[in-house]
Amino acid sequence: MKRFLCLLLSAAAALSLAACGAQKPAEAEIYAMDTVMDFTAYGDGAQSALDDAEAEIAALESLLSRTKEDSEVSRVNADPTAQTAVSPSVAQLLRAAADYSAATGGAFDITIAPVVSAWGFTTDTHQVPAQSALDALVPLVDYRQVRVFNRADGAGDCVTLGAGQSIDLGGIAKGFASDRVADIFARHDIKSGMISLGGNVYVCGAKPDGSDWRVGVRDPQNTDGYAGVLDLTDAFAVTSGGYQRYFEENGKRYHHIIDPATGYPAESGLLSVTVVADAQPGDGPGSGTMCDALSTALFVMGAERALDFWRTGGCDFDLVLITDDGRILVTDGIADRFTQGEGYSYEVIAKAAA
Numbered sequence: 595m596k597r598f599l600c601l602l603l604s605a606a607a608a609l610s611l612a613a614c615g616a617q618k619p620a621e622a623e624i625y626a627m628d629t630v631m632d633f634t635a636y637g638d639g640a641q642s643a644l645d646d647a648e649a650e651i652a653a654l655e656s657l658l659s660r661t662k663e664d665s666e667v668s669r670v671n672a673d674p675t676a677q678t679a680v681s682p683s684v685a686q687l688l689r690a691a692a693d694y695s696a697a698t699g700g701a702f703d704i705t706i707a708p709v710v711s712a713w714g715f716t717t718d719t720h721q722v723p724a725q726s727a728l729d730a731l732v733p734l735v736d737y738r739q740v741r742v743f744n745r746a747d748g749a750g751d752c753v754t755l756g757a758g759q760s761i762d763l764g765g766i767a768k769g770f771a772s773d774r775v776a777d778i779f780a781r782h783d784i785k786s787g788m789i790s791l792g793g794n795v796y797v798c799g800a801k802p803d804g805s806d807w808r809v810g811v812r813d814p815q816n817t818d819g820y821a822g823v824l825d826l827t828d829a830f831a832v833t834s835g836g837y838q839r840y841f842e843e844n845g846k847r848y849h850h851i852i853d854p855a856t857g858y859p860a861e862s863g864l865l866s867v868t869v870v871a872d873a874q875p876g877d878g879p880g881s882g883t884m885c886d887a888l889s890t891a892l893f894v895m896g897a898e899r900a901l902d903f904w905r906t907g908g909c910d911f912d913l914v915l916i917t918d919d920g921r922i923l924v925t926d927g928i929a930d931r932f933t934q935g936e937g938y939s940y941e942v943i944a945k946a947a948a
């Protein structure tokens with residue numbers, strides 16, 4: 595384990611280092627899905643891969659956005675109990691979301707939407723809702739009432755929600771998009787590339803010189819710095835953290851990851867959760883979708899439940915957890931890939947309980 599290195603690397607820094615190599619990459623930066631997205635790819639098909647990736651992100655955003663009135667998600671939300679026809683991508687993503695909700699006992703739940711809105715995170719007009727408002731909204735949060743089915747009349751996939759419900763795919767859509775970009779890279783035979791969709795990183799292959807990509811894990815308490823660096827090849831690394839979106843009122847900070855049980859920003863003792871998994875070939879929701887859903891869910895669950903889930907939840911991934919009492923917990927599957935920064939104590943968590 596390499597310790598206490600000076601860590602000034604980030605995804606962006608990794609990109610510029612890679613750019614010093616012999617090959618010149620194709621690069622793009624866009625703003626979509628409410629976040630900055632960076633793309634880098636090497637090789638002959640690199641530019642057309644990035645063009646296709648950008649088009650795919652735009653297409654997904656127009657289906658999945660909750661703030662674009664004509665998106666499929668907005669149409670589902672506008673009339674929750676009606677059968678709303680959705681495209682295969684939306685149906686696929688809703689089915690994956692349901693699986694991760696069930697797997698995490700509802701810590702991940704896309705029907706959190708009315709509560710997220712009550713806190714003003716959808717419109718950026720933030721407020722602390724009255725307890726009476728939350729008491730009315732929390733019972734609406736129940737992923738089991740989301741039904742995705744294929745209509746007998748051949749109209750394709752349809753969705754219904756429970757009365758008063760609405761859905762918010764902000765906790766999973768970028769991961770799903772990263773899986774799509776991974777598929778696009780594969781179709782264009784890209785052997786080396788990297789994307790960062792907000793906190794969702796996918797590294798394709800290794801860097802052109804054969805070394806691992808270096809992915810920074812941001813320091814939640816000093817977001818200009820890094821709490822550590824992961825050396826990764828062919829992998830997804832997705833971070834959820836309260837520091838990524840929040841507001842302050844009367845000296846208290848309120849962040850955007852909501853505990854479905856209380857309707858309040860989760861206070862689980864975690865400052866951030868990074869979920870890391872190998873990229874798996876194939877189309878449809880894959881490791882990127884899994885990492886995104888789980889990073890949100892495990893943030894809600896807190897360190898102890900997150901590690902239980904890592905051991906017994908039946909999903910294949912590793913974790914970097916940063917706690918509010920100054921610890922970094924790294925699961926043993928990636929301990930040799932993690933270089934620690936300064937300011938935190940450090941523990942490797944073994945799969946087999948001690």
Ligand code: AMP
Nearest residue numbers: 701702703704764765834850851852890
């Ligand atoms: P992430 O950054 O992937 O953790 O996603 C956070 C976003 O997911 C929030 O901004 C909300 O839009 C949504 N969200 C908040 N809490 C939850 C939750 N418990 N389950 C699912 N989505 C959530």
Ligand code: MG
Nearest residue numbers: 765886887890
């Ligand atoms: Mg997420």
